[in-house]
Amino acid sequence: MAGDLYLTIDVGTGSVRAALVDEAGRIQHLAAHEHDQIVPQYGWSEQRAENWWTGVVRAIRDVLAAAPEAKGRIAALCACGQMHGTVLLDDTGRLTRPNIPLWNDKRTSELVRAFETQYRVADYIADSGNPPTPAWPAFKLQWLRDHDAPAYRSAASVVMPKDFINFRLTGEIAMDRTEAACSFLMDPRTGTWSQKMCDLLQLDRAKLAPIRRPLDILGSVTAAAAIETGLPQGLPVLVGAGDFPVALLGSGVTRPGLGSDVTGTSAIITLNADRPLLDAEISNIGTVEGGWGGFVLLESGGDAMRWARRAFHERSLDYAAIVEQAANAPAGSERLFFLPYLTGERFGKHRNSRAQFFGITAEHGLAHLHRAVMEGVALAVTRHIRIMEQACGHRLERVIASGGGAKTPLWLKIKASAYNIPIVIPREAECGIIGCAAMAATATGRFSRIDAAAGSFVTHVGEVLPDPRWAETYQRMQPVFDRLYRHSQALYDDLDRLHD
Template sequence: MTRDLYLAIDVGTGGLRAALVGRDGRILALSHREHEQIVPQFGWSEQRPADWWAGTRAVVRAVLDEVDAAASRVAAICTCGQMHGTVLIDDAGALTRDTVPLWNDKRTAPQVAGFAARTDPAEVLRLTANLPATAWPAFKLAWLAENDPQALARASSVLMPKDWINFCLTGRCAQDVTEASLSFLMDCRTRKWSDEMCALTGVDRALLPDLHAPQDILGPLLPQVAAELGLSADIPVLVGAGDYPLALTGSGVIAPGMGSDVTGTSTIITLMHDAPVIDPEISNVLSASGAWGAMTLLDAGGDAVRWARRAFHGNARSYAEIAADAEAANPGADKLFFLPYLSGERHHPGSRAQFFGLTAGHGLPELHRAVLEGVALAMRLRLDGLQGDAGRPERIVAASGGAKNALWLRIKASMFGVPYLVPEELECGVVGAAMLMATATGDAPDLAHAARRMVRYAHEIAPDPGWADTYNRMAPVFHRLYHTANDIYPELDNLP
């Protein structure tokens, strides 16, 4: 039997997914199983690694049952997953803590503040291409050292969520460079663990497993795992990568000159470069292709549209109806601006949202269009920093819920002067895992060849020259509004 299927596993925050993907990148079967997110108190977020492993076994068996002779056709296994969740295991491979703090767990804020107060930010930025943040595993380990020292003392390795699944599959410990690039423990220049960062953060270097490229083969399946899943024990298991960098790969964003827009509740904009962009308001992630992604997050992406639907219509109108309203307004919403900072910003938490330029002539169409354009203007403000010295990207690939709003994509394309592409398959992390497996098994010589065969785009949205002219004239005004408002927010905070 020809081994012509790739088995991809995705350890998500909301649940486990497994998929069988063909050599052409098409998903033949997909199974999902939810798992619990534990919130012991405000700002904390945990999950149980044991739940991830139970979910993995369940979804893998489910997809194997969906495709004829699937078990004998699997060529390789690759896992991606939510990043930063800090799993501790001992020498015997047993968990030293039943629960793991996740990427969105904010309990490390005191450790981040303490680190920032005693270190030189410019030097840290030079070493890691990132500044301290509550998500980074270095600070989760610092919190554990202070609050659960016994669990840390018993640990011999720290793994990320997908690494834990790999350990369960193969019995081998490893991390990959995409995860490590956002650990706050990797030297961005050498792409190796940094002894200097370990010393600055207090992390024991001995806890950190060997670093690998995502497409490296970690090992074969453990015999008992292969028997339980009904798979051959000689199937290679890849090291894999973090879910976001692998989603970039699976959307075809693999080389400098390319960009990504993932708009869900928030908006993450990533531009690919040969080297990280060193800027205090930019994070840098190493992609599976080896290129660097300069990324910035706007907290209010899709959430701004959700707010407008709730505030103006009590959620009674559909998103399609609201988009139709916005489409009825002129580009620029008749000189109406919307600053979309409904929940602050990562680097400016006191920021607020506002409409500016409102007149009696404006109605709901203009308000809704101003919300869409306001998010795009806020993205443009950050895009200039993400560019580094490389200029605008050749194209931006849209993913997540925002990719379904055609008007918004046309606004963004015109705002940035860059064509927007929408992938045919929006499960980009799964496709990215399949691309890694294609290269690891020799089915494709490299990721560029894999992308040409496995990534397809449903349609392209070109910039509208007339809209672009309007937005080019609006952008400097938005920029002044943004900075002027930031000067006023402290006074607003002090009002009774």
């Protein structure tokens, strides 16, 4: 039957993926093509935009080759992508700069510090919806203005990675509200570009692409794109959204009271809300369904486990063996604390924070150290949850976990007990692909609301409940952890001066 498949594209940092998803939300075929990051110098991270397009073309052709009959059955195409990568296009649609600074590029750190020195949080947070960080495109644009003036001057449109792919597919230029909300340039009250923020940062508002809704039909596949990709000319293409909010949708985090825990290298905890949570420690992202997701990022989530494996075992043990050791220690690790700030923090005045163990005695062994690392991440995230709950005025009811950390039962139980909130896991781990499919199904009329599409496509398995005894232990430890966090900040600058 025509129109019973959805084609999804995910422009990730490590690869481009394309997938065909059926009307029941099942992935039928998936293809991926890797691309490299370019590191011209320490702290920089770039990719070539043309490599994204090459990967998209190859991935689409792969999934169509795997299902030759599918071409005529695709109802719509929806893309998501890595956020904050700042792409400049001239008035003919050509790239003014082939290499794109990515979300993890830190070259703007000095610009962020200068902004924080010049302005108080109260001066701008209601207009930006976010605290400043090197990730935001606003600061990338400042850097491009100052260090690649020809590329900046000749740019007519600023777009994000998935928007560049959409342009190559349709010839149309737009940015969606989820990407714009994390630019540091969108007014969260109006959903339009903020002239005030552009003035504070001395950026040209006219260069910013039009903001559209993620579920809007941006355009259709052009004749030229059809020849390159093998797609049918005229196939509807959605505006789409950033990979993070699409993954929230595809994991089922669609209403206030629900939260998301994505633990990979970092750990991102997100609380679904009906308004942005304006706080110096909280970032805010627009959600696909039109609400907000307040989130806090812990730079070292799974990376804390990776560090412990290297530091204690020189990588001779696998993660399963390390978790098995940690399971031999009691909850609380005999009053041993670990502050997991191995690579600092993303926001605030203490980006130079450090990790530490506190409370080591002669009774502690490797099992305690390993469990303390897992518990330290959980306590750090719990601190973030309490800040967000206070900002929005309601408690989290349930957390939906995804990423590598969702595959470790012990860690899930530690987190559920520290948060004192049940945790569930999506049955389908490819949350971004499922989210894109739900968007395409809604945009083409199969569902009247995006939350209904997510409810149909997303199922959860393996509820992890808090252990009452562990929860009591962590509840007593949390205030001590919080005091350690605050009191340690006075020493970070002292540590830096020792390096001078």
